[in-house]
Amino acid sequence: MSDTPKRILITSALPYINGVKHLGNLAGSMLPADIYARVQRLLGHEVLYICATDEHGTPAELAAAEAGLSVKVYCDRMYEAQCEAGAAFDLSYDWFGRSSGDATAALTQHFSSVLERNGLIEARTSKQVYSNADGRYLPDRYVEGTCPNCGFEKARGDQCDNCGKLLDPVDLIDPYSAVSGSRDVEIRETEHLYLKQSEMSGRLRDWVEGQTSWPPLATSIALKWLDEGLRDRSITRDLEWGIPVVDENGDPRPGFDGKVYYVWFDAPIAYIGATQDWASETSGDWGRWWRTDQGADDVEYVQFMGKDNVAFHTLSFPTTLMGSGEPWKLVDTLKAFNWVTWYGGKFSTSQKRGVFMDQAIDLAPSDAWRWHLMANAPEGSDAAFTWEEFQTSVNSDLANVLGNFVNRITKYAGSKFDGVVPEGGVSGGHEDWVIAEIGHRLPMMIAHFDAREFRKAFAEMRAIWAAGNEYLTRAAPWTHYKADPDQAAVGVRMGLNLAALFGVIAQPVIPRAASKILDALGVPDDRRRWDFDGWADALPAGHAVAAPDMLFAKIEDTDIAEWTERFEGGGE
RNA sequence: GGUGGGGUAGCUCAGCUGGUUAGAGCGCAGGACUCAUAAUCCUGAGGUCGGGAGUUCAAGUCUCCCUCCCACUACCA
Numbered sequence: 178m179s180d181t182p183k184r185i186l187i188t189s190a191l192p193y194i195n196g197v198k199h200l201g202n203l204a205g206s207m208l209p210a211d212i213y214a215r216v217q218r219l220l221g222h223e224v225l226y227i228c229a230t231d232e233h234g235t236p237a238e239l240a241a242a243e244a245g246l247s248v249k250v251y252c253d254r255m256y257e258a259q260c261e262a263g264a265a266f267d268l269s270y271d272w273f274g275r276s277s278g279d280a281t282a283a284l285t286q287h288f289s290s291v292l293e294r295n296g297l298i299e300a301r302t303s304k305q306v307y308s309n310a311d312g313r314y315l316p317d318r319y320v321e322g323t324c325p326n327c328g329f330e331k332a333r334g335d336q337c338d339n340c341g342k343l344l345d346p347v348d349l350i351d352p353y354s355a356v357s358g359s360r361d362v363e364i365r366e367t368e369h370l371y372l373k374q375s376e377m378s379g380r381l382r383d384w385v386e387g388q389t390s391w392p393p394l395a396t397s398i399a400l401k402w403l404d405e406g407l408r409d410r411s412i413t414r415d416l417e418w419g420i421p422v423v424d425e426n427g428d429p430r431p432g433f434d435g436k437v438y439y440v441w442f443d444a445p446i447a448y449i450g451a452t453q454d455w456a457s458e459t460s461g462d463w464g465r466w467w468r469t470d471q472g473a474d475d476v477e478y479v480q481f482m483g484k485d486n487v488a489f490h491t492l493s494f495p496t497t498l499m500g501s502g503e504p505w506k507l508v509d510t511l512k513a514f515n516w517v518t519w520y521g522g523k524f525s526t527s528q529k530r531g532v533f534m535d536q537a538i539d540l541a542p543s544d545a546w547r548w549h550l551m552a553n554a555p556e557g558s559d560a561a562f563t564w565e566e567f568q569t570s571v572n573s574d575l576a577n578v579l580g581n582f583v584n585r586i587t588k589y590a591g592s593k594f595d596g597v598v599p600e601g602g603v604s605g606g607h608e609d610w611v612i613a614e615i616g617h618r619l620p621m622m623i624a625h626f627d628a629r630e631f632r633k634a635f636a637e638m639r640a641i642w643a644a645g646n647e648y649l650t651r652a653a654p655w656t657h658y659k660a661d662p663d664q665a666a667v668g669v670r671m672g673l674n675l676a677a678l679f680g681v682i683a684q685p686v687i688p689r690a691a692s693k694i695l696d697a698l699g700v701p702d703d704r705r706r707w708d709f710d711g712w713a714d715a716l717p718a719g720h721a722v723a724a725p726d727m728l729f730a731k732i733e734d735t736d737i738a739e740w741t742e743r744f745e746g747g748g749e
Numbered sequence: 750g751g752u753g754g755g756g757u758a759g760c761u762c763a764g765c766u767g768g769u770u771a772g773a774g775c776g777c778a779g780g781a782c783u784c785a786u787a788a789u790c791c792u793g794a795g796g797u798c799g800g801g802a803g804u805u806c807a808a809g810u811c812u813c814c815c816u817c818c819c820a821c822u823a824c825c826a
Contacts (some may be wrong), residue, residue, distance in 0.1 A: 182784065193826050232824070318825050401752055411824060558755050559819060566761065569775055577788055584787030650790040727786065
């Protein structure tokens with residue numbers, strides 16, 4: 178099925194370090210990237226799937242303080258939790274790193290000094306709110322006060338929630354710290370580095386307009402920002418937790434004690450840093466993936482992210498890479514997702530709305546979540562999660578259509594044919610039908626996966642499973658068993674090979690159940706790749722098969738009722 | 750306010766550059782089958798494609814107006 182092997186670099190947007198992510202985060206970047214990576218591996222391509230935690234910034238500092246931990250210790254713990262959550266959902270990262278690692282720090286400082294030498298970084302003085310009580314500068318959103326436009330008393334420093342106007346925190350009337358509530362705040366002048374994105378807008382626009390494989394969601398967001406005019410961004414912050422600021426020679430920068438690079442400058446650089454960490458742990462060659470002068474020319478780089486991340490991946494990070502003047506690999510294709518909503522509303526950590534990865538895995542196995550979330554991926558628009566639809570996905574698609582198919586054919590083979598693939602008989606019209614059906618649908622499914630059209634790919638996979646049930650109804654080996662055992666043998670043989678095929682195609686999506694199916698059927702490793710030539714004879718006559726243990730437990734109405742109550746699903 | 754995405758069968762959604770009786774899954778109704786986790790298979794009912802106007806031989810599919818929902822709006826990631 179696959180032509181010449183490709184080399185595919187895959188990254189999913191870095192999950193922020195604070196806490197375990199909710200289902201929306203999972204469905205919007207890590208899970209689709211994982212499935213895409215698994216598909217491409219099965220197709221025989223060389224894949225490197227990199228992700229990492231994004232650890233710097235104010236929220237991490239504040240959360241650590243609240244937990245009474247040092248930021249470092251807090252991040253260590255959260256990193257472990259995210260590793261566990263990722264493993265629980267079978268995310269097949271080639272490397273899951275941390276933006277707080279040494280490699281990312283060195284790269285960030287490198288880019289900073291190179292960009293400054295290229296005239297793309299300069300120091301400017303700005304006004305920031307400093308809280309004496311908290312002993313820190315406050316990011317815009319952590320300053321609250323009275324809106325100068327509408328008089329709303331709890332306006333945030335970046336925007337007023339009442340009138341919607343964008344604000345500058347220094348304009349707030351009676352400002353106070355949202356961290357401590359203290360009104361002992363003052364405005365101080367502070368020096369920061371600015372990345373002169375405006376000077377790059379011409380090159381960026383040429384580059385963006387030259388892209389042919391970006392989805393409209395990505396292109397339109399990027400062009401919108403370019404049309405409005407890129408603003409120069411401050412890339413440093415008054416924080417302790419982060420990467421120290423350097424000058425154009427890479428030396429510690431005078432006057433920048435207590436300042437670090439802004440998370441959004443270093444976070445995407447962590448894609449490269451994490452790859453370097455991967456390389457040093459696995460004796461891999463990171464330059465072969467990231468440097469076009471070191472073999473990355475033929476790499477296809479695919480990024481997965483939520484729509485909120487598009488601008489950073491299409492403009493900010495490319496500014497860093499292109500502005501360096503060095504031969505870095507730029508993204509080729511992006512897949513941007515909308516949001517998974519919780520009964521139409523937003524998932525919210527603070528209000529405990531929604532389900533988080535660690536909770537989800539206690540309710541249902543990872544396969545169930547993987548299937549449901551991506552079968553209903555928020556591709557065209559936001560997609561609502563409801564318990565009822567989750568139940569339908571699991572019970573109907575997985576338990577009934579796939580699980581029951583595998584169960585019925587393997588049980589039947591066990592009871593009537595001694596648990597071996599029977600020989601004898603001649604294929605006929607029913608077999609021709611199902612072979613044609615599969616031959617038609619399989620390439621479409623693969624094409625949809627290749628195009629990262631997950632809903633369509635999943636619908637096709639389900640249709641392939643359903644074709645197995647339809648085939649068994651048509652062939653009905655049980656009606657032939659007594660009068661014409663050979664006729665029955667044809668049906669069972671085909672049925673078992675269909676089950677093997679279903680296991681093979683299910684691997685990237687529901688890896689655990691797929692392994693159970695393939696193990697029970699004794700499918701050898703070299704027949705598990707996505708190379709479907711001769712699939713109908715993959716299991717030869719005489720090959721021993723067993724019925725797997727129950728593949729998918731059904732979700733009962735009582736479960737739904739309990740979960741709905743526990744998670745306040747739908748209730749506003 | 751600006752920008753973007755939506756408003757298509759009861760529900761969740763497909764419908765590319767306009768063209769025969771608008772599709773899928775779930776749900777529902779009827780039937781078939783009995784190998785299987787009361788699973789499966791078939792058939793059927795169900796939509797004036799948010800509202801209005803326009804362009805066209807022809808519009809869910811293009812243009813304009815109106816309306817409703819959602820997201821984003823750059824120092825929160």
